[in-house]
Amino acid sequence: MALESLVGYNLKRAYVILQNDYRAVMGDHGLSPRVFSALTFVVETPNLTQSDLARRLGIERSGLVAIVDELEGRGYLCRVAVPQDRRVQALSPTDAGVQAYEAALKLVHDHEDRILHTLDAVERAQLLHLLKKIRETGE
Amino acid sequence: MALESLVGYNLKRAYVILQNDYRAVMGDHGLSPRVFSALTFVVETPNLTQSDLARRLGIERSGLVAIVDELEGRGYLCRVAVPQDRRVQALSPTDAGVQAYEAALKLVHDHEDRILHTLDAVERAQLLHLLKKIRETGE
Numbered sequence: 001m002a003l004e005s006l007v008g009y010n011l012k013r014a015y016v017i018l019q020n021d022y023r024a025v026m027g028d029h030g031l032s033p034r035v036f037s038a039l040t041f042v043v044e045t046p047n048l049t050q051s052d053l054a055r056r057l058g059i060e061r062s063g064l065v066a067i068v069d070e071l072e073g074r075g076y077l078c079r080v081a082v083p084q085d086r087r088v089q090a091l092s093p094t095d096a097g098v099q100a101y102e103a104a105l106k107l108v109h110d111h112e113d114r115i116l117h118t119l120d121a122v123e124r125a126q127l128l129h130l131l132k133k134i135r136e137t138g139e
Numbered sequence: 140m141a142l143e144s145l146v147g148y149n150l151k152r153a154y155v156i157l158q159n160d161y162r163a164v165m166g167d168h169g170l171s172p173r174v175f176s177a178l179t180f181v182v183e184t185p186n187l188t189q190s191d192l193a194r195r196l197g198i199e200r201s202g203l204v205a206i207v208d209e210l211e212g213r214g215y216l217c218r219v220a221v222p223q224d225r226r227v228q229a230l231s232p233t234d235a236g237v238q239a240y241e242a243a244l245k246l247v248h249d250h251e252d253r254i255l256h257t258l259d260a261v262e263r264a265q266l267l268h269l270l271k272k273i274r275e276t277g278e
Contacts, residue, residue: 138156
């Protein structure tokens with residue numbers, strides 16, 4: 001079977017397994033993987049602008065609007081003035097945003113530990129290393 | 140950065156890089172990754188039914204209709220009678236379908252060799268092995 005030797009096919013199939021379990025763990029009203037990633041950047045990065053966030057997520061700025069709107073609608077971030085540049089606004093996390101992030105991160109860690117139980121610690125580190133090598137070529 | 144240590148995040152980012160290059164190589168009118176996978180199963184599996192194909196692709200039967208319609212519309216497969224069971228039809232590749240598959244597979248191999256150039260042969264085999272271990276848990 002030609003597909004079984006393709007990296008792209010195996011990457012996609014492995015990702016679908018993680019994604020399905022992620023969605024089951026987070027529930028119907030939970031953060032999608034992309035919105036969770038966005039919240040992580042907002043919580044961890046001071047003075048993050050929308051352009052910064054789009055670049056870090058690797059998506060177009062036009063695609064970012066719905067994500068930022070969702071986080072704002074949930075009360076997880078505010079758009080605040082940037083002292084150095086009055087033309088842009090920074091995305092700052094609220095207390096509720098920080099708490100939601102910490103709770104979600106714990107769920108995500110538990111989910112990965114469970115779904116990746118067939119990999120030992122060395123294999124998991126190897127996998128991360130190899131995936132980062134692929135990312136280096138394209139980001 | 141919490142995201143960098145998550146397997147799911149790195150899997151997705153690596154897959155997006157492969158997917159973008161795949162689409163660039165295949166062109167606007169090329170087969171999508173999913174349709175290419177479907178064509179591979181059709182070419183490689185005698186007497187493949189729609190139910191078989193849905194199961195192998197890991198998608199719902201309802202999602203399969205558009206894929207089979209596209210392959211039929213391109214003239215790459217025919218629905219043929221199954222001698223053993225007159226209630227079902229098998230998806231059989233046409234000559235054009237086999238040729239399109241062989242041409243696409245060559246493009247996909249070239250694309251993977253180029254986009255994965257930062258991995259040596261051992262690393263690439265390791266990556267496939269680790270991804271298959273994840274797949275074992277969920278398929």
